[in-house]
Every structure is written in structure tokens, then in C-alpha cells.
Amino acid sequence: MAARILHRLRHALGGEGGREEREHGGSEAEDCPESSELEDDTEGLSTRLSGTLSFTSHEEEDEEEEGAGEELGEQPQPTGAAAGAEDGGRCWGARTGAAPRGGPRRWQGSPCPVASGLTSPPGAECGGGSLLTRQLQELWRRSRGSLAPQRLLFEVTSASVVSERSSKYVLYTIYLIRSGRFDKAPAIITRRYSDFERLNHRLRYRFSCDMAGVAFPRKRLRRNFTAETIAKRSRAFEQFLSHLHSIAEIRRSPEFLEFFFLQDLRAAQRLTCTGMYREALATWANAYRLQDRLGVCGSGRFLLTLAGLAVCHQELDQLGEAHGCCEQALELLEAQGSHPLLGPFLQAHIHLAWKVGKDKRRSEARLQDLQEAGPPLQQQPTLKECLIKEPLE
Incomplete structure (x- = not known):
């Protein structure tokens, strides 16, 4: 107690108390005013925070190794920011100095400067620091993914x-x-x-x-x-x-694209017309994958492929798969006011939705609007008729 009073007297008389109190640790420093701790620590703090930040935790490294076969576009959620939020607003940082052998040292869960009483710019809070960290993490992940494009x-x-x-x-x-x-x-x-x-x-x-x-x-x-x-x-x-x-x-040229899938489309159409639906289904499915790899999933050929898949699935009593093909086609036709396959897809979707117990009200409303603006339902061909009559040249 006497030593503490003596330190305070020295600080008041000679202005040297702050430096000597910083040399003492533990509970003695906690009793001093915050200004004596924060006064000349700003330069040292900025030096410690300078350097390269590492936003990858050990848990993230395990997830990256386990998900190495996933698509680059599907990035896992950053665990560092989540851990900081669950830990009562902790911020993440890195220290300078020589890195140990085996890679840079990662520092996790360091207390927020405001909470620890080190230093903080005016108006800064732990929540803002966590938000900035998440933004930097996302930017780093995007830049890492862009280095190896698909x-x-x-x-x-x-x-x-x-x-x-x-x-x-x-x-x-x-x-x-x-x-x-x-x-x-x-x-x-x-x-x-x-x-x-x-x-x-x-x-x-x-x-x-x-x-x-x-x-x-x-x-x-x-x-x-x-x-x-x-x-x-x-x-x-x-x-x-x-x-x-x-x-x-x-x-993007038709010559290049048709080299890959036009032969499959022709073969699948012939098999469908002759009633060989199981063989046709495998050929339609391969044509679907080819167009998907080539990035032409919005073309007329792709809609015809979906029609072939829906017809073959329905003929093979695979109603759930047929319903899914119709839904995918209607999503592609959402922005188009009229298309030769829109009416047949709506009719097939309504029928299949009734069979599998799915909601069909939206398709019924779209079909009613289409009938009011075009020919009646009796004059519209079915999906199979459109598929058989479509010329593939």
C-alpha cells in the first residue's frame, strides 16, 4: 500500500509515474487511470498491428482440405468471423516479427483493443472491427478463387x-x-x-x-x-x-456447339419417336450434360432437351423427375412472353403437379393468360407432339 502511494506521488510531482507503472504488471496497473495506460502506447500498438493479416484459422484449413473437390464458386462460410461473434465481439489480428518455421503464425481470439484498454480510434467499436474483418475475409476468398478460374x-x-x-x-x-x-x-x-x-x-x-x-x-x-x-x-x-x-x-458459334450435342439430339429424337424411351432418356441426359458444360442452358436446343427428358421420364412413370424438368423449363421461359414450347410445358406441368401433389396454381394462371392471348387449349400441341415435329438440322 505504501509503495502504491509513493508511485502516485512520483507521478504527480515528476510526471514519471506512468512509465514506472507500466513496468509493473498485474493488479497495480488496473487501479491507475486509463489515460496513463493509453498515453504513449499508440505507436507501439500500430507497430504490432502492422504486417500481413492471416484470415485462415486451423478449422478453415481442415474444411478446405475436406472440400477440395467442391466448386470454386461455392465458398465455405468464414469461421473466423463467426467465432469472433460467438466470443463476445472479439477481433482478429496478427503480430509482426519473424514467422516460425512451417508457415506464418496465426493469432486467434485476441481481445478487442477497447476491451483490453490498449488503444482505439475515436468512435471505434468491436462490432465495426468484426464487420471489417468479415469484409476482408470475403475479399480474400474471392481473390483466392479468381486465381484458379474454372x-x-x-x-x-x-x-x-x-x-x-x-x-x-x-x-x-x-x-x-x-x-x-x-x-x-x-x-x-x-x-x-x-x-x-x-x-x-x-x-x-x-x-x-x-x-x-x-x-x-x-x-x-x-x-x-x-x-x-x-x-x-x-x-x-x-x-x-x-x-x-x-x-x-x-x-459461342453454332458450328462449334452442334459438333458436341447435335448428334445426341438427333439420336434421342429418333429413339423417342420409335418408343424406345429408356434408351432415349440416356441420350437426352448426355445431351443435357454437354450443353450444361458448354454453358448454353438458355438456348432453344436446351429447352428441347428438357422436353425430351420430361416426356421420357413421364413415359417411364418417373413423374417426379418429369415434373422437375418442366419446372426448370418454365423458369427459363419466365422472361419470355410467348414461346412455342411455353403452352405445352404449362400443360405438362399442371398434369404432373396434380399427379405428384405439387402446387399448380401459378402454372394454371399462366396458362389462362396464354389462352386469352392465343389459340384455345384444344389447338395447342402436347409436349410429345412438339418434340416429334421439331426439325433438327
């Missing part, structure tokens, strides 16, 4: 020699793979050299300037069916498709 990869997985009555050729199987995501059911096409050659001629005729730097494997007069030639052509076709996909105008 790409479409083309991989020739196999090649087989096909011998027919009057010809012999190599059939290449190509997978369309999106980097950063595991596809349970990959999109697949099988093409021969003549298919690639036809695509190359069509694109060079329309995009002569863009195609000037695109290489294409030349024909060979002999040794076309050796393992060495097939392997070289497989790698060449992968590079050929990747180069085409990197050019925006070619990537």
Missing part, C-alpha cells in the same frame, strides 16, 4: 478401331470435364477423324482470321491405325478443342 477440359479417354463393311476408322471417346469439380456423370462424345475435319473446315471458312493460329493434325496415307499415330492424334484433338474453346466467338 475451365472446361477436353480429354480423349480411349480410341478404338472400327471396321465396317466398306470402311475402317478410329473412334475417339472425349470427356468434357470442368476443372475444380467432380462430375459423377461426365459428358461424353464419340467422334472420328472425319467429324473433326468437318468442324475444322466449317470454322476456317467462317472464322478465317481466328483459325489462322489453330493447328489441326494432317491426314496420313498410311500407318493411320498404329498405336503411335492414334496417341499423337488424341493429344492433338485435345489441344485443338481447347484452343477453339478459348476463342469467345468460336466458343
Whole structure:
């Protein structure tokens, strides 16, 4: 007690009490006014807070390792900010100094400067610091995701020699793979050299300037069916498709897109017309995945694909899946006032919603508005009739 009184007298007389009291820890410093603690600690605090902030906790590292196969667009929620909110408004920070071996040191749950009595700018609160931390975390996550953008990869997985009555050729199987995501059911096409050659001629005729730097494997007069030639052509076709996909105008052209899914659409339509719904369903589903990988899920071909899936699911008594296809199509047609497939999709959706016990009032209202502005219901074709009559050229 006598020592504490002596310290206060020295502070009042010589102005040296603040420095000496800061040298003492524990409960002695708590009894002194806040001004004596905050007076000349600002410079030291700014020095400690300078440096690189680390917003990744150990829990986040575990989550990132476990979710390495997920899409880059689906980022997990930051655990640091959540932990700070649950901990009574704690703020997150980092200290300067040499980092230990094995990576930078991470400091978690450091008390808020206001609560600990260190320093704080006027009007600052712990809630504002936590909000700023969450914003910085989100910015860091977005920048990290932008470093590895999702790409479409083309991989020739196999090649087989096909011998027919009057010809012999190599059939290449190509997978369309999106980097950063595991596809349970990959999109697949099988093409021969003549298919690639036809695509190359069509694109060079329309995009002569863009195609000037695109290489294409030349024909060979002999040794076309050796393992060495097939392997070289497989790698060449992968590079050929990747180069085409990197050019925006070619990537969106009908010639490039139809090379992938037009054959499937034609085959699925023929199978549907002949009543082979199970075989047609698999072909429609592959065409759906191809268009999804290529990013053309709003085109007329994609709506036709949804119609084929809905019809085949309904014929196979898979009513829930058919209802889902109709709902997806109606979402795409939401912004369009009129479309040849809008009426048939509405009729099919209402019928399937009644079968599976789903809400159908909105579709009924849309169908009534459509009938008032167009032909009566009796004159509108069904979804299957539209699917069969649609020409695929």
C-alpha cells in the first residue's frame, strides 16, 4: 500500500509515474487511470498491428482440405468471423516479427483493443472491427478463387478401331470435364477423324482470321491405325478443342456447339419417336450434360432437351423427375412472353403437379393468360407432339 502511494506521488510531482507503472504488471496497473495506460502506447500498438493479416484459422484449413473437390464458386462460410461473434465481439489480428518455421503464425481470439484498454480510434467499436474483418475475409476468398478460374477440359479417354463393311476408322471417346469439380456423370462424345475435319473446315471458312493460329493434325496415307499415330492424334484433338474453346466467338458459334450435342439430339429424337424411351432418356441426359458444360442452358436446343427428358421420364412413370424438368423449363421461359414450347410445358406441368401433389396454381394462371392471348387449349400441341415435329438440322 505504501509503495502504491509513493508511485502516485512520483507521478504527480515528476510526471514519471506512468512509465514506472507500466513496468509493473498485474493488479497495480488496473487501479491507475486509463489515460496513463493509453498515453504513449499508440505507436507501439500500430507497430504490432502492422504486417500481413492471416484470415485462415486451423478449422478453415481442415474444411478446405475436406472440400477440395467442391466448386470454386461455392465458398465455405468464414469461421473466423463467426467465432469472433460467438466470443463476445472479439477481433482478429496478427503480430509482426519473424514467422516460425512451417508457415506464418496465426493469432486467434485476441481481445478487442477497447476491451483490453490498449488503444482505439475515436468512435471505434468491436462490432465495426468484426464487420471489417468479415469484409476482408470475403475479399480474400474471392481473390483466392479468381486465381484458379474454372475451365472446361477436353480429354480423349480411349480410341478404338472400327471396321465396317466398306470402311475402317478410329473412334475417339472425349470427356468434357470442368476443372475444380467432380462430375459423377461426365459428358461424353464419340467422334472420328472425319467429324473433326468437318468442324475444322466449317470454322476456317467462317472464322478465317481466328483459325489462322489453330493447328489441326494432317491426314496420313498410311500407318493411320498404329498405336503411335492414334496417341499423337488424341493429344492433338485435345489441344485443338481447347484452343477453339478459348476463342469467345468460336466458343459461342453454332458450328462449334452442334459438333458436341447435335448428334445426341438427333439420336434421342429418333429413339423417342420409335418408343424406345429408356434408351432415349440416356441420350437426352448426355445431351443435357454437354450443353450444361458448354454453358448454353438458355438456348432453344436446351429447352428441347428438357422436353425430351420430361416426356421420357413421364413415359417411364418417373413423374417426379418429369415434373422437375418442366419446372426448370418454365423458369427459363419466365422472361419470355410467348414461346412455342411455353403452352405445352404449362400443360405438362399442371398434369404432373396434380399427379405428384405439387402446387399448380401459378402454372394454371399462366396458362389462362396464354389462352386469352392465343389459340384455345384444344389447338395447342402436347409436349410429345412438339418434340416429334421439331426439325433438327
